[in-house]
Amino acid sequence: MSAFEIIGGKKLKGEIIPQGAKNEALQILSAVLLTEEKVVISNIPDIKDVNKLIDLLAALGVSVSRINKDTYSFEAKSINIDYFQSEEFKHKGGGLRGSIMIVGPLLARFGKAAIPKPGGDKIGRRRLDTHFLGFEKLGAKFVYDAENNFFNVDASELKGAYILMDEASVTGTANIVMAAVLAKGITTIYNAACEPYLQQLCKMLNRMGAKISGIGSNLLTIEGVDRLQGTTHRMLPDMIEIGSFIGMAAMTGSEITIKDVCFSELGIIPTVFAKLGIQFELRGDDIFIPAQDSYEIETFIDGSILTVADAPWPGFTPDLLSIVLVTAIQAKGNVLVHQKMFESRLFFVDKLIDMGAQIILCDPHRATVIGLNKQVKLRGIEMTSPDIRAGVSLLIAALSAQGRSVIYNIDQIERGYQDIEERLRALGANIRRIEALEA
Structure with missing residues (x-):
């Protein structure tokens, strides 16, 4: 069985082109x-x-x-x-x-x-x-x-x-x-x-x-x-990939340019990541994300904890809630992630908790993330990808973690992300495909 081995904790840099949707x-x-x-x-x-x-x-x-x-x-x-x-x-x-x-x-x-x-x-x-x-x-x-x-x-x-x-x-x-x-x-x-x-x-x-x-x-x-x-x-560029790369840049403190994003078609996606404190600027039709040592989650006007929930378009796509959740791990502040559509999509958080994340799984649809503000690094572990979006979320976590991580069942990731290890290596990621028995 193929797996990804990731040596995390390294900043990335460069340009990446999102695949077709x-x-x-x-x-x-x-x-x-x-x-x-x-x-x-x-x-x-x-x-x-x-x-x-x-x-x-x-x-x-x-x-x-x-x-x-x-x-x-x-x-x-x-x-x-x-x-x-x-x-x-x-x-x-x-x-x-x-x-x-x-x-x-x-x-x-x-x-x-x-x-x-x-x-x-x-x-x-x-x-x-x-x-x-x-x-x-x-x-x-x-x-x-x-x-x-x-x-x-x-x-x-x-x-x-x-x-x-x-x-x-x-x-x-x-x-x-x-x-x-x-x-x-x-x-x-x-x-x-x-x-x-x-x-x-x-x-x-x-x-x-x-x-x-x-x-x-x-x-x-x-x-x-x-x-x-x-x-x-x-076809349009894949908005889920674009959101994934925004989260990856923030989690790893990396300077990344996402090329040719068709920004006008992204709807509320950039706004949601901005609410997590992630800085970016639009350069033509490219999104430039500077390296950030920290990013702070906004609160609602009355000071209550921010909630990010999925909704039909032009609401926030459910496919990016897993990315929002993992990105919030190293933010300053707290966020409630509410996955309304699928009752099993948040069950991968146990792996993030094993890595050192502070997450409370409230029920099958809701999880509260208490941000670490990059004061504590995640630790590398061995884990299995349950679905496409959770798999990439675990990959982002592994890239930001200290030490070695192994992700099994990467067929799930490759169902939705094209040549992902080659494109990440081009940014400087220490990732390679290995053959291993699942833990």
């Missing part, structure tokens, strides 16, 4: 199934989850051509619908959370789809009801085979409908939008997600000939069309 990629790549014409997509992150989806598309019959490291062309002329019944499909689809995203476009174009219950992070329940309730509103029927964990969906003709979503799910909204663009009539989606990645999908679909209005709001109107054409699309 993982959460955008899973939607955009699935959208190539909506047309038989060529779609060229650039700034695709070279990470396991995305590569698995590209492999799944190829197995379905999509012609895939890699133009360069981050650019591919796709032509979905000859989709093999019978592939759904194969054991190979069950294995490939079940190993990838993002495989659910192919259902909407397949329903729209072919009238049927199937998907095994997807895999992914072990961070708590991640229900798929929102997706299927939306498909049902459009006229689809589905049967869940509980024994085999398999969803079968049928829709001989999708028809536009008014859909009030039970939650502002990004993937749910994206899937329903992709199903609705080829449906007969007008679809209205209220309480729609409005994240930049969803906006990117809608803009791409409009370039393909779709008629979507209300982009960027929580009320989308989609006028169905008969067919879509090919297009080109470039």
Whole structure:
């Protein structure tokens, strides 16, 4: 089993370029199934989850051509619908959370789809009801085979409908939008997600000939069309990586420049890190973070402890709460981190406590961090990554810690972060991949 060995306590310095957005990629790549014409997509992150989806598309019959490291062309002329019944499909689809995203476009174009219950992070329940309730509103029927964990969906003709979503799910909204663009009539989606990645999908679909209005709001109107054409699309930089690098710079007291961040698309993210006391300045479209010996967490106006909680966009993304939590360990002051969406995502704090962090896990959703103000260094330990974001949080902690740390189960980290050890070494980090038995 591969692991990362980190010798921490070293300041980093240099420039780092964020990869293309993982959460955008899973939607955009699935959208190539909506047309038989060529779609060229650039700034695709070279990470396991995305590569698995590209492999799944190829197995379905999509012609895939890699133009360069981050650019591919796709032509979905000859989709093999019978592939759904194969054991190979069950294995490939079940190993990838993002495989659910192919259902909407397949329903729209072919009238049927199937998907095994997807895999992914072990961070708590991640229900798929929102997706299927939306498909049902459009006229689809589905049967869940509980024994085999398999969803079968049928829709001989999708028809536009008014859909009030039970939650502002990004993937749910994206899937329903992709199903609705080829449906007969007008679809209205209220309480729609409005994240930049969803906006990117809608803009791409409009370039393909779709008629979507209300982009960027929580009320989308989609006028169905008969067919879509090919297009080109470039993905945004990954905002979760950008936030991770901001936290890493603060924890390690490093001077780092994050390049080409598309700052206008980051929403409240820079503001939240500023509330932790992290200094930065915008230079063109780069974020420059100076080396800081200390950073102090703000309080609310009445002096009460700062709370950072996740919320639908334009609120703070849940994917960065783990990074906020680990960054606060060495801040001056205290913060309450409230993870509302997933009930298991904070369970990695026991490892941080073993490293010397002062954290109180209040319940599965809330943790209070008492900042060390860099008066006490964390100590290196051996630990296991439970999910993508916790894994990178542990990596940031290890980079700031005194001594040697080993992180096992780094497959989880590599599902979401491209060439992470090479990019960190370029900043001066002492990190290497080793083969080791998990502790």
